[in-house]
Amino acid sequence: MVDLYPGWIVQEATITYPVTDGSVLLIEKKRGVGAGLYNGPGGKVEAGESPREAARREVREEIRVRVPALSKFGELEFVFGGDHFMTVHVYRAPGVLGDPEETVEAKPRWVALDAVPYDRMWEDDRYWLPLLLAGRTFRGWFRFDGAGETLRGRFVEPDVTV
Numbered sequence: 001m002v003d004l005y006p007g008w009i010v011q012e013a014t015i016t017y018p019v020t021d022g023s024v025l026l027i028e029k030k031r032g033v034g035a036g037l038y039n040g041p042g043g044k045v046e047a048g049e050s051p052r053e054a055a056r057r058e059v060r061e062e063i064r065v066r067v068p069a070l071s072k073f074g075e076l077e078f079v080f081g082g083d084h085f086m087t088v089h090v091y092r093a094p095g096v097l098g099d100p101e102e103t104v105e106a107k108p109r110w111v112a113l114d115a116v117p118y119d120r121m122w123e124d125d126r127y128w129l130p131l132l133l134a135g136r137t138f139r140g141w142f143r144f145d146g147a148g149e150t151l152r153g154r155f156v157e158p159d160v161t162v
């Protein structure tokens, strides 16, 4: 394996967006990275797990529902500061099995597709989430300051194979 980022923190993570009947299921993240922001349920890929398995596990852990059918819609690459790189696999699900429940990690909320609260989400989401909600695929590259608060650079390529 080639170590592209020697000395850096390198992580792989997932985000999943269940979309059905004109609504998307978001969570208000209660702890960890991005606490207080809305996002899709997700988290880090663990050792020995595929990204798709991680996506299913995170949805189950965070809001207690299952997402049997997942389609990959996007891949995002983030640089935070000068020493932290994250690849995020983004999935869309045609609904969920079960009723979403609040947990210590997340509070679920169905939101109308035309009322997604971009002002309460990570700053990059407005550049790619509309593509996913419109059924389009994408790749994105984003550079944040060290604290992850300010977006310094971005590039999004829509309608690609992911």
Ligand SMILES: Nc1[nH]c(=O)nc2c1ncn2[C@H]1C[C@H](O)[C@@H](COP(=O)(O)OP(=O)(O)OP(=O)(O)O)O1
Pocket: 013, 014, 015, 031, 032, 033, 034, 039, 041, 042, 043, 044, 045, 078, 088, 122, 123, 124, 125
């Ligand atoms: N710029 C960004 N935009 C976005 O929409 N989601 C981001 C993001 N940066 C990180 N995330 C998401 C991806 C993933 O779902 C999560 C990864 O953060 P964390 O590692 O803190 O997750 P968790 O705290 O849920 O970790 P676990 O301990 O694995 O549950 O944050």
